[in-house]
Amino acid sequence: MQDEREVDPVGLIREAYRIEGIGEAECRSIFLDWALRLPAGIEEREAIAVLLARHGQAAPDHPMTAILRAGLAPPARPRRRGGRRRSG
Numbered sequence: 001m002q003d004e005r006e007v008d009p010v011g012l013i014r015e016a017y018r019i020e021g022i023g024e025a026e027c028r029s030i031f032l033d034w035a036l037r038l039p040a041g042i043e044e045r046e047a048i049a050v051l052l053a054r055h056g057q058a059a060p061d062h063p064m065t066a067i068l069r070a071g072l073a074p075p076a077r078p079r080r081r082g083g084r085r086r087s088g
Contacts, residue, residue: 004054007047008034016064017055024063031067048072 008014012034016027038044048071056065 002042002047002050004050007038007042007050009039010037012037013051013055013064013068017059017062022063024066027063027067030064031071045072 004014012030016022016030019026035044038047048068052065052068052072055062056068059065
């Protein structure tokens with residue numbers, strides 16, 4: 001398993017936990033930025049687990065903790081939309 005410096009090299013997630021009054025929307029935006037910058041070869045779910053272990057226990061009610069936990073949840077199955085397609 002990697003350490004925090006490997007999975008959050010520029011400290012985006014670490015800094016999100018330090019921002020006073022940060023909301024869920026801002027945490028989602030930071031998480032997306034972090035995910036796009038994740039170094040090649042590092043598994044996203046493993047990286048999230050490292051970050052949760054580092055920050056989540058100390059701040060269980062922080063919005064970033066909720067975002068990270070959601071990142072570990074299995075993806076939802078796509079729901080079928082609409083009815084039967086009409087041919088012809």
